[in-house]
Amino acid sequence: MATPLTAARLVAALKAEGCTVHEVAGWRTNNRNHKGPWGPVHGVVVHHTVTGPGTDVVGLIFHGHSALPGPLATGCITKDGVVHLTGNGRANHAGGGDGDVLDAVIGESYGTYPPPTHEHDGSAGSVDGNARFYGWECENKGDGRDPWPPAQYLAMVKATAAVCRAHGWGSKSAIGHLEWSDWKVDPRGFDMAGFRRDVADALALPAGRWEGEDPMPQYVNLGAAEPYDLAPGAWDSVEFTAEWTDETGDHATGGSVFARGPARFGGTLSLHIDGLPAGAVVQARMTEYEDDEQRVDHPIHEIVGTGGGTFVVVPVTKRVASGRSMRVRLLNQGAVPVTVVSAVLTVLVWKET
Known part of the structure; x- marks a missing residue:
């Protein structure tokens, strides 16, 4: 009482x-x-x-x-x-x-x-x-x-x-x-x-000392539901139209955002590209946004064509600040369109407080 x-x-x-x-x-x-x-x-x-x-x-x-x-x-x-x-x-x-x-x-x-x-x-x-x-x-x-x-x-x-x-x-x-x-x-x-x-x-601790256990990461697994053409000459965000798991709740259905800050994340984007000539290049990079405004481009990962189907695993590891979101963009540097047959993103996200 x-x-x-x-x-x-x-x-x-x-x-x-x-x-x-x-x-x-x-x-x-x-x-x-x-x-x-x-x-x-x-x-x-x-x-x-x-x-x-x-x-x-x-x-x-x-x-x-x-x-x-x-x-x-x-x-x-x-x-x-x-x-x-x-x-x-x-x-x-x-x-x-x-x-x-x-x-x-x-x-x-x-x-x-x-x-x-x-x-x-x-x-x-x-x-x-x-x-x-x-x-x-x-x-x-x-x-x-x-x-x-x-x-x-x-x-x-x-x-x-x-x-x-x-x-x-x-x-x-x-x-x-x-x-x-x-x-x-x-x-x-x-x-x-x-x-x-x-x-x-x-x-059990003095007031203000408890900060919880080290958080378990949250699992995010997204993909492109259908193959799509990637035209040459312009950066294009990967639209993750398939959502298998989104424990963070940060992915809008059909959207390109896969993480929102403040958070740290690590994982991969597995790509299968058809029609990329041997030696031709598609570039991939992560880009930070505030709402729909592009803010920061991160380093480029180059995907070199093999003449047949090209398969590559792109690392996606970064921290994204509060108020920002992260997307992956691709640039076809060739002269003709290529087909992104599949794009599968698998990341673990640690949300920050």
């Missing part, structure tokens, strides 16, 4: 834990305290927003919508890892849940997972979660495929650890919405047991 943190203490705790904090105008007086109690508090509930690109997700969590007025959480954690504070007090996020889960959270007495929930908002035995939990709404489509960028996941762990540390709680005071209400599935795309282990690791 704990008295809720003041706005000033919450901000201080988040910053001490290493979070990038954005205080949305008016958040300190934005709450639902006039509709029910706020406190005593016992833990943190993690949610996903079920929103995609183009949504003013921070505004949505601050204001709510016609069916559910805001704030919809204490804060909204966006994909760039910023913690946007949207509510100070009671918020419409947890709803009704299972009292057995609440007891297990209060006592931090469960094993890997809390006991199964059998209640939801409005069910006969439910208890009011909005009075008892802070809430983080985390930007994600919620389809189980939308990736959780490392910067965002780190911020989610740090923000949760900040609240737990400020109250003297352990990691088992953090639960997912699906562990509170049997109507809910969020957050999808990671396991809450692993999330709690990361919160525990953060709490």
